[in-house]
Amino acid sequence: IVGNKAKKLFTLAFIRRDNQVLLGLKKRGFGVGKWNGFGGKLNPNETLIDAAQRELEEECGLRSDHLAKMGVLYFEFEDNPVLMEVHVFQTSDFTGEVKESEEMKPQWYDLRDVPFSRMWPDDVFWWPYLLEERKFTGYFKYKDQETIVDYVIEETAAL
Numbered sequence: 001i002v003g004n005k006a007k008k009l010f011t012l013a014f015i016r017r018d019n020q021v022l023l024g025l026k027k028r029g030f031g032v033g034k035w036n037g038f039g040g041k042l043n044p045n046e047t048l049i050d051a052a053q054r055e056l057e058e059e060c061g062l063r064s065d066h067l068a069k070m071g072v073l074y075f076e077f078e079d080n081p082v083l084m085e086v087h088v089f090q091t092s093d094f095t096g097e098v099k100e101s102e103e104m105k106p107q108w109y110d111l112r113d114v115p116f117s118r119m120w121p122d123d124v125f126w127w128p129y130l131l132e133e134r135k136f137t138g139y140f141k142y143k144d145q146e147t148i149v150d151y152v153i154e155e156t157a158a159l
């Protein structure tokens with residue numbers, strides 16, 4: 001399903017604490033106005049973990065040496081040649097103080113109150129895997145930032 005489009009790597013990290021998850025409200029740029037995990041593009045010569053750790057610290061002030069790989073999500077937009085390959089990480093083992101950045105306004109959410117209506121529409125399909133610590137691989141084709149026209153999600157043995 002991922003054909004031969006040019007793939008661009010991104011990271012996405014979720015911080016857990018007790019029955020809460022830390023989300024960030026994107027203040028500008030891609031996905032502005034949506035709550036999401038923390039992440040972004042890789043710099044040249046950066047590994048996925050390096051990039052995930054860097055973006056986490058830049059966007060919310062927290063650091064972790066224990067980011068566990070939870071899933072890979074592929075996103076494409078109908079009118080866009082790029083295939084986004086987003087590597088999803090999670091940890092409850094972190095240090096530092098939560099701080100707002102220019103990119104993100106962080107806020108703790110109870111897992112029973114996750115604001116899915118103000119997040120990317122694909123999240124409802126894979127968050128159950130994330131919360132149950134089950135590895136997943138997903139593919140979502142978007143028409144626009146609110147409309148999914150096609151998707152596949154599956155549990156993945158090894159990532």
Ligand SMILES: Cc1cc(-c2ccco2)c2oc(N)nc2c1
Nearest residue numbers: 010011012039040075086120122
């Ligand atoms: C199309 C799209 C992109 C991202 C993304 C970009 C960088 C990191 O993640 C998403 O994140 C989530 N939760 N849905 C997403 C959809």
